[in-house]
Amino acid sequence: MxxxxxxxxxxxxxxxxxxxxxxxxxxxxxxxxxxxxxxxxxxxxxxxxxxxxxxxxxxxxxxxxxxxxxxxxxxxxxxxxxxxxxxxxxxxxxxxxxxxxxxxxxxxxxRVDSMLTRRMNVVIQQFHTDRFMRVSFNHMQNSMNCCGIQSYVDWTNFHPDRELPSSCCRRYEEGCMPHERGCHAPMSDFMGSxxxxxxxxxxxxxxxxxxxxxxxxxxxxxxxxx
Known part of the structure; x- marks a missing residue:
């Protein structure tokens, strides 16, 4: 016992x-x-x-x-x-x-990669018409030091008549010097982790x-x- x-x-x-x-x-x-x-x-x-x-x-x-x-x-x-x-x-x-x-x-x-591709395409298309989308994309580009989805070329493809957003620029030397990398890869790493x-x-x-x-x-x- x-x-x-x-x-x-x-x-x-x-x-x-x-x-x-x-x-x-x-x-x-x-x-x-x-x-x-x-x-x-x-x-x-x-x-x-x-x-x-x-x-x-x-x-x-x-x-x-x-x-x-x-x-x-x-x-x-x-x-x-x-x-x-x-x-x-x-x-x-x-x-x-x-x-x-x-x-x-x-x-x-x-499904992080496919989700980000789909959502980023929607946001970048509405960048100039929706203030919330614009603020969100600018914040992402500033915080991730990136530009566009895959690269800064995306801005030319989606908005050919517009200049690059200032959040895309890593520095100014006779104009905007954009970040070379797109935002998809760093965001995918960030969300995925x-x-x-x-x-x-x-x-x-x-x-x-x-x-x-x-x-x-x-x-x-x-x-x-x-």
Whole structure:
């Protein structure tokens, strides 16, 4: 009996430690989600809505898991079998949602290039007629030190009667000296790395959370036999 109690206490303290680590990880997830949302919002005209929704989902799941982990703390400390199994069950449901998010993020990562090509073509066409499109494209060219979609030649193709926007120019020497690279490549790297971060980060978190669920189930099973 003494040995059984000692083993149970070891499992209990292990789960408490894992649950605490879960809380820390979920807080980090919320912060990362908020930062990514702000970054995506800066370039909202160039990305599809589901990219922004992915950050909303990341934040929402993080908040739910923080409260769920606190519930798990109480269940483990009081050694309540029903609460522990309820905690493991609810945790499992949320982990399934995170697996869906990770799968969606990997899918989104694979279509970053085609999405940017499609959206950039729309924005550059409306550059001189839509103020929001103009501000967004200028901001991208300034922040990425780029010009056009594939190169500055795109401006001549889309607007042959217009001069290059000032945001295209890296310097002026008897006229505008445009950035040689287009904006598609740096934007693709920028967006792709952020989406990949969501996909891989969520996958790593899920693996850790599965360990938390398994240990909680083991403790619940042990308690039910005491």
């Amino acid at each position: 003494h040995t059984s109690r000692k083993a149970l206490n070891m499992i209990k303290y292990l789960i408490l430690m894992l649950t605490f680590m879960c809380v820390v990880i979920e807080i980090i997830q919320i912060v990362v989600g908020a930062v990514l949302h702000r970054l995506f919002a800066t370039y909202t005209v160039f990305i599809d809505n589901d990219f922004v929704r992915a950050t909303h989902f990341l934040i929402a799941v993080g908040i739910v898991l923080v409260f769920l982990s606190i519930f798990g703390f109480a269940a483990i400390i009081f050694e309540n079998v029903i609460m522990i199994f309820l905690y493991a069950g609810m945790f499992s449901l949320v982990v399934i949602l995170e697996i869906i998010l990770a799968s969606a993020a990997f899918s989104m990562y694979n 952020r989406i990949h971060m969501i996909a891989t980060g969520t996958t790593i978190i899920v693996v850790f959370q599965v360990v938390c669920i398994i240990t909680a189930i083991i403790m619940g099973a042990r308690l039910s036999l005491v």
